[in-house]
Amino acid sequence: MDVVVESPPVRDEKKVDTAMIGGAPPIVFESFASTQRDSTIIKKEEKIELTKAEMGEVREENERLKTMLSRIVSDYQSLQMHFLGVVKVKDQSAADENPPAAAELAADEPDDLVSLRLCTRPNAAAGAAAAKRRKGNHERTSSSSSSAAGGEEDDVDGRLSLGLRCAISDEDAGGEVKAAAATVMNLSSDSSGHAAGAGEATQPITNKASRSSSGGGGGGEGADDEVMQQQQAKKARVSVRVKCDTPTMNDGCQWRKYGQKISKGNPCPRAYYRCTVAPNCPVRKQVQRCADDMSILITTYEGTHSHPLPPAAAAMASTTSAAAAMLTSGSTTSTMHHMPFGGAGAGIFAGGPTTISTATSCPTVTLDLTAPPHSLPHHHHHPYAAAAGGFDHGSSRALPAAWSSGYLAYGGIGAAARPSPFGQFGGMVAARPAPPEMHLFGAGGGQTATASAAYMQRGIGGGAPAAVTDTIAKAITSDPSFQSVLAAAITSYMGRAGGAAAQNK
């Protein structure tokens, strides 16, 4: 829609120019010599011709965009219909199965988590395929990838759509998000095992933060569940590994450096940053270069923002908070070992570029966005896989919306086709041609990570936080294991929140 809106001003401008050119001169030039007037008129005519040609091009472009838009809309609608149909089917099957409580599911029955995931998955075939993968040693092989590829765009679309829905809620019924990247997520119970190696701190960030926030006490014996949860939520961290030449990653948020330390095992100092968007925001991040590869920047986020964020910053914030919620949920239900994705992690651990590592003391999600996922399934995603526009008109609190904002803001995936009826950034996309690398997002898992890494190198520090966070989001959300985990975590998280709210009442 914005596409249409975007163009007219240009046209109007040119009309103004034309009017000025054609209208004023005759009066002005009356007093000039005829030769001068002729040459001037010729020049003006040339300008007019040029302008007309440009206008024609603009019109053509406008038409193209309109066509594209209509195609996107129709695609979106068909996807939505598909999604609703699948949800219906899933609801029915879920009712038939009479599933147990979510908490029990998370703690005891991995397969139940799968069913939970299925509830949020629009594509039954894709869901079944993913479930198969999960049940079958949670391994992701080329063969499994091919089966997954059968779902292709619908598959991806559905996963995200579901995760989001589950997470956020009842609103945005038509919202959909597609993940373009298929990145392997690793899960283990030992943080020392992840690929980050020496670069990533193996020791947990101690809860010194609680010293300032809770007054130095640390809670003590009588800490109730709420306090415990807060502490755990605070502990939960999301670590992002990215190739970046700049001192820090531009994630769209405002940070103030408050300390720097040389940590053991890494010659590069670790910098400590605090969010300064709001005075009392508890969010902190640590930035450190990888000891093995100085070009890799490791950024670890901790905490949840206590203030509204711009879309770009919300993307990262939502990613981290979602991951934190997942980890918190896992640790509260029992241990991460009991979570189904523990097995998945063991299976996938061998080579994924993106890892999720959890330690009993300090669960951490590590997103390794520095290496191409060579062993990943090759998904053929639709170019506008990030049909996340549906969430955008929700609010920044909506996890998917934030995640999707990257695509929308940078015209990456969506540049070719976008469900702009729901995308508030449609105009930006139209006005901003997508970088070539971004188109690769839609090509498949392997290229996706490579492309994202390349794009991030450009974006980081250069003002493309959304691209970074979006890549992260894709890495997280495109993995079925993570999605089921996330769904379980969110369910658990929201359940607790709801319970707390009920208690407050």
Next chain:
DNA sequence: CGGATTTGACCAGCGC
């Protein structure tokens, strides 16, 4: 001059 960064000191957790 105000805000951001630097940097040494301090504190707490943890292992021995």
Next chain:
DNA sequence: GCGCTGGTCAAATCCG
């Protein structure tokens, strides 16, 4: 208890 280490504080310094 002691030392090591990570995390934070706060004064000094820098910078726009």
